[in-house]
Amino acid sequence: MRREFGLFDTLLGWFIHALLLVLVIVTLYPLFYVAFASFSDAGRLVAHRGFLYAPLGFSLEAYAGVFKNPGILTGYRNTLFILVFGVAVNLIVTALGAYVLSRKNVLWNNFFMIVIVLTMFFSGGLIPLYLIVKGVGLIDSLWSTIIPFAVNTFNLIIMRTAFQAVPDSLEESAKIDGANHWTILMRIIVPLSMPVIAVMILYYAVEKWNGWFYAAIFIKDHKLYPLQLILREILISNSTESMATDASNADRFQIGETIKYATIMVATVPILCVYPFVQKYFVKGVMVGALKG
């Protein structure tokens, strides 16, 4: 298949590869650093300065420290709940909105668009939101992290842009075949926009996974804490701050340093695994194939 490219193109290819390789090394380092630090011997890590090429010694103490917290399991469970139902709600509502807003000849669309965009700039702050969430009875429920955040305006706009890019001709022919809006959305728009929908899944999933601020405000029952809140607890309880006047805790604070990194591993690695699934949809020519098929 490969045609003969000019010498310039070959050189360019090499250059691009080299550049990306550098980028890979530079961006991989933080993860390595965190991983190495999390497996390191606590005392040696505290003494260490600068680069880490490998764990300093080897110790699983930090992970033991993280997982001995009884909240970890319920934390994972709650986060999984929030993730699954949250992303589902996000996708459905966002897709519906994006679909409508991507239609032409809808009288109110421009108005809607402005109304929606304004919310990115003006908000009432925490307290009125709390009162509303309380009013609809979501306080102390996992749904309080889902329903009040059903749509991310930023994502809605991106999805709308993607939906707008689907050729009109396809819809027109579907309409002639008698398809209604629901059918057009599900059978034409969504399959053709899979790469962007995959990105949306990723964005929303990461948002749900990492979210803790509102959970800390809306959820008081310790059993309903999502993972990130539990991890913050572990961090704070092992932080030097809470031990400031503590004399006999030298070992504990040293472990605190490695625990910091272990919690990051525990909090990060699972969500990193989502990407390869998402990446599957980033295959060139999906659209062309769909058109022809």
Place this chain on the structure above:
Amino acid sequence: MAKTASPAAASAGVRTRRQGGFGLRFVRDFALNKYLYLMMLPVVLYYAVFHYAPMYGALIAFKDYTPIKGIIGSDWVGLANFKDFFSSYYFWRILKNTVLISFYTLLFGFPAPIVLALLLNEVRSRYFKSFAQTVSYIPHFISLVVICGMIVSFTNNDGVINNLLTHFGYDGQAMLQKPGLFRPIYVLSEIWQKIGWESIIYIAALTGIDQEQYEAARMDGASRLKQMWYITLPGIMPTIAIMFILRMGNLLNIGFEKIILLYNSVTYETADVIASFVYRKGLLEFGWSYSSAVGLFNSVVNLLLLIAANRLTRKLSSSSLW
């Protein structure tokens, strides 16, 4: 591919039908689109309940808020909070720093992920490509505290970067103690952390480009650079335009966490921004009203920028929000 122009055209279309009168247009539109409005209902409800209903809270920017009186019941103070902010001794400095840091981050940080997506697009090996993609977005997930910890230790007087630079005649002082270096360090580390994550949306957009265009171009003997310039880049232009508009609408929102993790009082003159200033103020007093006034100021500027960006992209690339 790039057929995003339509909303503007559509609204123009609506305008030409104006002779029917608003009521008539409304009825006609509703009859035509009632199912669409039904589909829109959850979104409208969501925005009404969780965004617009609480929005009265923004009033506290004009009030002296005390919790027991509530937002509505607190005393009006008019523009006093804004005056406080504008007349602050440091107002011009933090405004200048905010604008400059925002500007540099936009100038270098916005194109970076696009370039990355374009480069990745040129990689033939599927494995290397997906590997590079997966790796490049990892720093986004590492907490800011750790990232900033790394930056501090790399730029210390005995840090890696410093050791490297002393070979080129740098004086070896801790780099974060030099006001002139704060912005470059901030912007570069920003790119380092965000480049992969922000490129994902462009990578997704790249998949929509018709492969036959490349075939045709290759037949004509177009070089890779030319293909990139004439096919790839226009192919993702609508996405770039929308991202640019959204970015402009977020321009002045510099996260205060990173600033306060990296700055110190020697670098205040280049590093202190609105958000970090308000943060320090918040440590001393409980200024809900004040910080909300500052937030409102920020938002208004951002909104104006977004509107300007929207106009600009509509002219240049025919993509826009409305």
Place this chain on the structure above:
Amino acid sequence: MRKKLIPVLAAALALSGLTAACSSGGKSEQPSAGGSKDAPAAAAGTTSAAVTYPLKTDKTLTYWAELTGNLTGVKGSLEEVPFFQEWQKQTGVPLKFTTIPATKGKEQLTVMLATGDLPDLIEFDWAKGFPGGPEKAIKDGYILKLNDLLAKNAPNLMKYLKEHPEVDKMVKTDNGSYYVFPFIRGDDYLKVFQGPIIRKDWLDELGLPVPETIDDWYTALKAFKEKKGATAAISFVGQPRPLNDFTNGAFAGAFGVTKDFYLDNGTIKFGPMEPGYKDFLATFRKWYAEGLLDKNIATVDTKAMDANFANNATGATVGNAGGGIGRWQPIVQGKDPKAVLIGAPYPVLKKGDIAPFGQKDFAYSTAGAVAISAKSKNAELAVKMLDYGYTEAGHMLFNFGKEGVSYKMDNGYPRYTDLLMKNPDKLAPSQAMGLYIRGNYNGPFVQDKRYIEQYLALQTQRDAVATWQKTDVDKHQLPPITPTPEESTEFAKIMNDVNTLVDEMTLKIILGAESLDSFDAYVNKMKSLKIARALEIEKAALDRYNKR
């Protein structure tokens, strides 16, 4: 995107968690002020009917409090904590708790006040954490003015306050209102916990005495650098503010100033605008230029300090007995078994002088004070219940826990058991203590010296506290004065700008980025920022305090 639009302040509060997580937060305690020597204000209250515990009641009180940081990850809520169970048992009053995660108190309080559902009892830092201060909290109708209730139903607290008029003065507002059941440090030994720290083994090896004067320090640090290879012979945690701990007057005190307000023969002064501060800056500027002071001084956080000590790069700093010596001693020992960190006296200029300043906390440490909400229907019961902490039995419960469980009497000395000191579940002492007592943090009681005696494990720590106590701080420290609610905003506004300027000036001059002479220009800038007005507000507040 939306997250960024929360008013910055909300995020600012959340950041208390962030700094905790990055362990770079300031560990310094608030500056201090000793008891004032003025005539004791008569403690309110006549003798009242004796109360016997446990009380008999069929009512349940609601109790809102933050969980101590020591227990995060150990227990999820207060009702699970043995101390709180025992407290309910001994007072006979059932409590229903709302547990707030550590460091989230201020944020949650605001939300709670806004929604209006107030519990009976609210444990919070009412003096410093509530905007406008306690008098405003009473005026706005959140919490009760307790004067009458205390007089009738809290004989034990009133007795303590009557015997300690200097404490009584602190726990009242300018208007003479009582508003909380306070946490009181019962002994001077509990109030001093910070000061200069130095490597004794290095001094011995180099044949140097423990430094007393600034010149001694210079000699010692120079020797550390040249003979011991200490690249950052002296270093200080510079986060969140540069030279944090100097607000107490370490080193700067030798030149007669602190980095904050202080009293000089009865007049209030602001250290950074006094000539002494210029001399202090000149000294540190010289130390920095000669490589004695850490080259990374602006970015040093606790983590960097750990590494400094671990690598023998640093031989001196300012730190706490617990979180400083207790923390670094094992680290330096790990590298060098002979290493010993000791507390050194606050430096002076002339040998034999007594340092005018030093860290010293107030007897009334404002955190962990319990107020009764204005909406409470059971205020009288609540007062009786809270007064228990100041009884003999309550004193033992709060400081030592339950006899036979968390302590045993040993010749009349309550000694903590291994349940606390060598916990079978591998909990650190501070965590185990958090379960059974409140002596190691705060609450409505009087803290006992015998807690810290057992808690400071090393002899060097106990000696350090004794060394650091030898200052004239009582003469120079401002008492815990409060601006009026009206003035407090103005004061905060001025001081925010002034502190920014002071921090900038301090570091820039020390690092040599600006000349020493620019000090005078900075002082002029401070004047244009209305520092005079801030001093005026402070003076008025001091006058009101003295009249309490």
